[in-house]
Amino acid sequence: MKDYRMIFTKTGMSKYISHLDLNRCMFRAIRRSGLPAWYTEGFHPHLYLMFPLALPLGVESLCEIMDFRLNEERPEKEILEKLNAELPEGIQALTIHEPKMQAQEIISAEYQLCFRSEMNLLPLWENFMQQPEIFIEKKTKKGMIQIDIHPLMNIKHMTSGNQKLCLTLQLPAGSTQNVNILTVAEKFQKCAFQAISIKNIRRTKIFSENFQEFF
Amino acid sequence: MLHEKLTAHLLEVQKPARYTGGEIGQVVKNPEKVDVRFAFCFPDIYDIGMSHLGMKILYSLINERENYWCERVFAPWTDMEEIMRKEGILLYALESGDEIRNFDFVGFTLQYEMSYTNILNMLDLAGIPIWQKERGERIFPLVVAGGPCACNPEPLAEFFDLFILGEGEEVNLELMDLYHRMRENGATRSEFLKKAAGIEGIYVPSLYEVTYHEDGTIENIMPHDGAPEKIRKRVIPEMNQAYYPEKVVIPFIEPVHDRISVEVLRGCIRGCRFCQAGFLYRPFREKSTETICKQGIRLCENSGYDELSLSSLSTSDHSQIETILDQLLNYTEKEHIHLSLPSLRIDNFSQSVLEKITTIRKSGLTFAPEAGTQRLRDVINKNITEEEVLRTCKIAFEGGYTMVKLYFMMGLPTETDEDIIGIAELAQKIVDLFYSMPGRAKGKLQISISTATFVPKPFTPFEFEPQAEKAEILRKQQLLKNAIQSKKIKTSMHISDVSQMEAVLARGDRRLCAVLAEAWKNGCRLDSWEECFQAEKWYDAFKTCHLDPAFYANRKRSYDEIMPWQHIDYLISKSFFIRENQKAHAGQVTPSCRQKCSGCGANQCLGRACF
Numbered sequence A: 001m002k003d004y005r006m007i008f009t010k011t012g013m014s015k016y017i018s019h020l021d022l023n024r025c026m027f028r029a030i031r032r033s034g035l036p037a038w039y040t041e042g043f044h045p046h047l048y049l050m051f052p053l054a055l056p057l058g059v060e061s062l063c064e065i066m067d068f069r070l071n072e073e074r075p076e077k078e079i080l081e082k083l084n085a086e087l088p089e090g091i092q093a094l095t096i097h098e099p100k101m102q103a104q105e106i107i108s109a110e111y112q113l114c115f116r117s118e119m120n121l122l123p124l125w126e127n128f129m130q131q132p133e134i135f136i137e138k139k140t141k142k143g144m145i146q147i148d149i150h151p152l153m154n155i156k157h158m159t160s161g162n163q164k165l166c167l168t169l170q171l172p173a174g175s176t177q178n179v180n181i182l183t184v185a186e187k188f189q190k191c192a193f194q195a196i197s198i199k200n201i202r203r204t205k206i207f208s209e210n211f212q213e214f215f
Numbered sequence B: 001m002l003h004e005k006l007t008a009h010l011l012e013v014q015k016p017a018r019y020t021g022g023e024i025g026q027v028v029k030n031p032e033k034v035d036v037r038f039a040f041c042f043p044d045i046y047d048i049g050m051s052h053l054g055m056k057i058l059y060s061l062i063n064e065r066e067n068y069w070c071e072r073v074f075a076p077w078t079d080m081e082e083i084m085r086k087e088g089i090l091l092y093a094l095e096s097g098d099e100i101r102n103f104d105f106v107g108f109t110l111q112y113e114m115s116y117t118n119i120l121n122m123l124d125l126a127g128i129p130i131w132q133k134e135r136g137e138r139i140f141p142l143v144v145a146g147g148p149c150a151c152n153p154e155p156l157a158e159f160f161d162l163f164i165l166g167e168g169e170e171v172n173l174e175l176m177d178l179y180h181r182m183r184e185n186g187a188t189r190s191e192f193l194k195k196a197a198g199i200e201g202i203y204v205p206s207l208y209e210v211t212y213h214e215d216g217t218i219e220n221i222m223p224h225d226g227a228p229e230k231i232r233k234r235v236i237p238e239m240n241q242a243y244y245p246e247k248v249v250i251p252f253i254e255p256v257h258d259r260i261s262v263e264v265l266r267g268c269i270r271g272c273r274f275c276q277a278g279f280l281y282r283p284f285r286e287k288s289t290e291t292i293c294k295q296g297i298r299l300c301e302n303s304g305y306d307e308l309s310l311s312s313l314s315t316s317d318h319s320q321i322e323t324i325l326d327q328l329l330n331y332t333e334k335e336h337i338h339l340s341l342p343s344l345r346i347d348n349f350s351q352s353v354l355e356k357i358t359t360i361r362k363s364g365l366t367f368a369p370e371a372g373t374q375r376l377r378d379v380i381n382k383n384i385t386e387e388e389v390l391r392t393c394k395i396a397f398e399g400g401y402t403m404v405k406l407y408f409m410m411g412l413p414t415e416t417d418e419d420i421i422g423i424a425e426l427a428q429k430i431v432d433l434f435y436s437m438p439g440r441a442k443g444k445l446q447i448s449i450s451t452a453t454f455v456p457k458p459f460t461p462f463e464f465e466p467q468a469e470k471a472e473i474l475r476k477q478q479l480l481k482n483a484i485q486s487k488k489i490k491t492s493m494h495i496s497d498v499s500q501m502e503a504v505l506a507r508g509d510r511r512l513c514a515v516l517a518e519a520w521k522n523g524c525r526l527d528s529w530e531e532c533f534q535a536e537k538w539y540d541a542f543k544t545c546h547l548d549p550a551f552y553a554n555r556k557r558s559y560d561e562i563m564p565w566q567h568i569d570y571l572i573s574k575s576f577f578i579r580e581n582q583k584a585h586a587g588q589v590t591p592s593c594r595q596k597c598s599g600c601g602a603n604q605c606l607g608r609a610c611f
């Protein structure tokens, strides 16, 4: 038995594959690949697959993670090739390696977010960020709660021009605290009272503590 | 490539992956290098259509031809339709994203009557005129249809260029070949249609004229321009040679049946008198054990699915079923694949077969006795006895099952209140059996009864019968509810407006084209979805067209009435159906084809006896 971690992209039309559907898609890809997949014991054996951090529907990514298990050790290159042969367009395995970190160690993720509008977007964004607090609603076990995401948004880079605004943004992610990038984007759309469309959102990095990239 | 207008809105709809294509197994070709493009349209949403076996077969079959390209098209759900209409996006094929109005063929599969308005809606969304005569003389797009409901295509006659009757594996390619040749020679639509009518299995409705008596029944159906008097369905005589795909498109979203299927046989030996499929797909033809195992294993390997279904109308009627199960189980158990047999019959459900299946999956047990008393089961020729039901339940309870689902019909010919009460009594006996067993399975017993209103269909011995009126069905539903005593028995009963419309369309004539168009204009579509069906709009459409649904649904036909499908030949003789109808009313059963041939006529395509 041997654990593997796959880092993969989810770009283009594949961003419309939901998390649940991605699970089935990967499951079948592994089965088709002919790799010796590991199954749980018991009456209904199932293939072991784990996604440490879910990606919202409609968001692209360059750094998705999937953990799986094989019955025996295989060269990483072979696994990479066999899986890539079975993955749909937009989903591409970048590396296969032994998991080094635990899923619980994930604390944040970085996104690229691009908006488009007829307006000049920069002042709208500045207005948005000048608010002392930015509240979003979040569903929890105890019901809906309000949280202020303003202090949680770490803007690392920004370019604007020609009715376009692109941000590189870091947000809390993982099991302790998680902010959905789509909620942030939608909040801006709503606050601006203008027709703004989201051109693209892409997850670019997943971090553990001390800004180490999750590996 | 998908339209930019579309991708801008994809996150606003439920399950956007219904509309993107890009699945593993889809076939993409270079449009410059193909000669004929076929849009295979399933007139319901993706989730339903992607479960359909016939589509998988024909998709692969056409795509095996290098210069032909078949793509998939489904009906959009209401949220997507709204966006398409607002943004002016025309219906496109999933593989290329190209608008289907420029395709050579736009082909629909007719699986159930309540999908007919979806066809009109899809044509309209595609920017193709819904009426055949408004499509002009340019040869494409040809709007064609096949599938079981093509056995009485008359309610759709004025929308389609042609219908493909029977099994499509050969005739589809013949039709495309003829088209390819004639288009190269600059033929017009009507020139092509006249030629196509000469292919066996091709019905061109515009080449037939229908006249009516004053009472609304048909006086005559007359062919012109050399069209044949009778159009005979196509049959693939040897199933082992029939085309079967090795690869299928694997959907991202979960369709209603998320599994891979291998067809094990075609036809049915049973002759249940209400069952249209049982007659439409005759004669009975099996695939060999070798073919089934080879195809099943190949499909599992190529798809990665973990459920393989052995599909047919009655899989346990395969003469080699135990060998097939043994051989397949060797493979499937090793590969962690569930083997499922969706159409088990109760009477030959032997202990050993059951054991083989229970080792794989413990889901509920489903039976379809269809009628509550032996008398009525004899009338409909559903040859299941109460003892058999109880015996199988006993085996099942011993094997750990605690859920039993029972399916019945209401409003069957000759049905009395006693037959309805019989449904409750049968369910009660199963409850009593469970509690009388010391070795019964642990867990909660659950018996569910579901009833559907009987819909008389063409090409069955009950094609002459009236459908029960709604008030009568409602009364019987109440009667059944009152007769149920145990809390372990749950019922689900369907409302009958949809059933009436289904009955109208099933046995309808050409005058219903106007009703369909009117209903669709009023906003009817996705009628098989409870949340979308709007009975009043249908009744309004009938009023506007001065037609009475009861004339079609609730009227008894005499044996010599000319039926709207009189010119359509599904190999089974009308005299056989009359004989069977008389036997039904006399409460006489007909043995299965394997026991004794009843001379239905279906074997004429084989040139030998069926067995």
Ligand code: SF4
Pocket: B282, B283, B284, B593, B594, B596, B597, B598, B599, B600, B601, B602, B603, B609, B610, B611
């Ligand atoms: S010809 Fe005879 S055996 Fe064949 S399907 Fe008809 S009744 Fe059955």
